[in-house]
Amino acid sequence: xxxxxxxxxxxxxxxxxxxxxxxxxxxxxxxxxxxxxxxxxxxxxxxxxxxxxxxxxxxxxxxxxxxxxxxxxxxxxxxxxxxxxxxxxxxxxxxxxxxxxxxxxxxxxxxxxxxxxxxxxxxxxxxxxxxxxxxxxxxxxxxxxxxxxxxxxxxxxxxxxxxxxxxxxxxxxxxxxxxxx
Amino acid sequence: xxxxxxxxxxxxxxxxxxxxxxxxxxxxxxxxxxxxxxxxxxxxxxxxxxxxxxxxxxxxxxxxxxxxxxxxxxxxxxxxxxxxxxxxxxxxxxxxxxxxxxxxxxxxxxxxxxxxxxxxxxxxxxxxxxxxxxxxxxxxxxxxxxxxxxxxxxxxxxxxxxxxxxxxxxxxxxxxxxxxxxxxxxxxxxxxxxxxxxxxxxxxxxxxxxxxxxxxxxxxxxxxxxxxxxxxxxxxxxxxxxxxxxxxxxxxxxxxxxxxxxxxxxxxxxxxxxxxxxxxxxxxxxxxxxxxxxxxxxxxxxxxxxxxxxxxxxxxxxxxxxxxxxx
Numbered sequence: 143x144x145x146x147x148x149x150x151x152x153x154x155x156x157x158x159x160x161x162x163x164x165x166x167x168x169x170x171x172x173x174x175x176x177x178x179x180x181x182x183x184x185x186x187x188x189x190x191x192x193x194x195x196x197x198x199x200x201x202x203x204x205x206x207x208x209x210x211x212x213x214x215x216x217x218x219x220x221x222x223x224x225x226x227x228x229x230x231x232x233x234x235x236x237x238x239x240x241x242x243x244x245x246x247x248x249x250x251x252x253x254x255x256x257x258x259x260x261x262x263x264x265x266x267x268x269x270x271x272x273x274x275x276x277x278x279x280x281x282x283x284x285x286x287x288x289x290x291x292x293x294x295x296x297x298x299x300x301x302x303x304x305x306x307x308x309x310x311x312x313x314x315x316x317x318x319x320x321x322x323x
Numbered sequence: 324x325x326x327x328x329x330x331x332x333x334x335x336x337x338x339x340x341x342x343x344x345x346x347x348x349x350x351x352x353x354x355x356x357x358x359x360x361x362x363x364x365x366x367x368x369x370x371x372x373x374x375x376x377x378x379x380x381x382x383x384x385x386x387x388x389x390x391x392x393x394x395x396x397x398x399x400x401x402x403x404x405x406x407x408x409x410x411x412x413x414x415x416x417x418x419x420x421x422x423x424x425x426x427x428x429x430x431x432x433x434x435x436x437x438x439x440x441x442x443x444x445x446x447x448x449x450x451x452x453x454x455x456x457x458x459x460x461x462x463x464x465x466x467x468x469x470x471x472x473x474x475x476x477x478x479x480x481x482x483x484x485x486x487x488x489x490x491x492x493x494x495x496x497x498x499x500x501x502x503x504x505x506x507x508x509x510x511x512x513x514x515x516x517x518x519x520x521x522x523x524x525x526x527x528x529x530x531x532x533x534x535x536x537x538x539x540x541x542x543x544x545x546x547x548x549x550x551x552x553x554x555x556x557x558x559x560x561x562x563x564x565x566x567x568x569x570x571x572x573x574x575x576x577x578x579x580x581x582x583x584x585x586x587x588x589x590x591x592x593x594x595x596x597x598x599x600x601x602x603x604x605x606x607x608x609x610x611x612x613x614x615x616x617x618x619x620x621x622x623x624x625x626x627x628x629x630x631x632x633x634x635x636x637x638x639x640x641x642x643x644x645x646x647x648x649x650x
Contacts, residue, residue: 184504
């Protein structure tokens with residue numbers, strides 16, 4: 143059942159981009175849009191948007207880099223481990239849950255390491271990979287998306303992102319304990 | 324709130340780094356100034372052109388464990404070494420760090436004066452021509468302030484990474500902004516938008532259902548669910564630009580933006596391809612087993628995020644931030 147679902151999604155992912163480009167530009171021709179000119183007109187904004195993101199992303203990534211290099215994560219893990227063990231989260235998975243919103247490459251590294259040490263099909267391995275798949279790198283998304291339109295006052299976006307992350311991590315712990323314990 | 328989290332990450336990082344360095348210094352984790360007794364199996368003796376001895380440093384596991392009790396090892400340490408006995412300032416040794424090097428020495432080499440190798444001062448070096456070995460006593464160079472050096476390096480490296488990531492976006496950004504512009508002019512996004520109006524009107528009540536932002540948001544969410552992050556980011560940024568056109572207060576996030584971000588940070592993806600690839604590489608019997616659990620996790624994250632956005636946007640402090648002051 144899950145393999146059929148997987149095959150279908152993989153095929154859709156494979157054809158999606160060529161198909162979207164074809165249909166969009168083709169529809170443009172049908173509707174007598176000067177496709178090449180309009181495409182170039184739209185594409186020229188790509189550079190400005192990318193450059194606009196730079197200061198926001200530098201600010202965010204430097205702070206995350208300092209935090210990661212200092213060993214503060216180990217400290218936080220030691221402090222929080224007794225609490226998270228109560229809800230069925232193995233202490234080994236805690237760095238994964240803490241790193242996921244901060245850094246994509248960092249959480250990928252932790253996930254790979256956990257699988258190397260505990261095995262991919264162990265409870266810890268399954269939980270780490272579920273956590274990885276259950277959330278996005280919140281702070282990266284915030285910096286890039288708000289950076290592109292110059293938003294400095296993010297209002298409730300940060301608490302909302304953290305609520306989503308916490309819910310994702312807790313749901314991952316719950317479902318993995320339910321199915322694989 | 325971002326202000327506080329940002330400064331907390333930096334301040335906590337620096338304070339913890341200093342704390343770790345002080346504790347390393349007090350415990351002398353790197354055994355600065357300790358005299359090491361070892362043997363060198365000589366492979367190349369000095370010649371007229373070269374005044375160095377080359378060979379392999381051999382240190383028994385017991386001797387190593389006495390030196391570094393927190394990093395005990397089971398096997399004998401064998402490590403390539405170059406000893407120069409001539410020269411001014413006494414004899415010295417250089418150990419390039421490789422695969423077989425003990426973890427603590429690898430860690431030290433990262434922060435040594437010359438990267439990827441350890442240097443030291445040789446106190447005595449007694450070669451024995453018959454056995455081809457030499458007794459050596461040496462002191463490794465002192466290693467200090469490891470975490471502070473790491474923090475400095477990280478700050479510089481990550482600043483460069485941020486620029487690389489941003490500039491790396493230019494190509495895909497241009498491609499998708501071009502395609503989206505054509506779709507917009509052809510009126511295709513309107514068709515898509517109309518189909519999903521019942522959903523989008525509830526999620527984003529402040530956005531007119533036929534606004535171009537809605538089309539871009541739908542494309543972004545669809546691309547994210549299919550795991551096409553290369554296409555998803557440009558469409559998401561396009562959506563943000565369109566949402567910003569409806570923004571009465573430049574520089575402040577609107578309710579619609581925060582809800583849209585909540586959906587994005589929830590990260591609902593139908594096939595978590597990266598996690599599956601890592602599982603397969605680690606030798607999993609069933610790498611795809613996490614598809615179902617990930618969908619459950621991400622759905623909870625997305626629903627919680629959207630609900631939180633709906634609740635928090637009503638709080639007086641966030642409402643106040645949105646008020647436009649007329650002059």
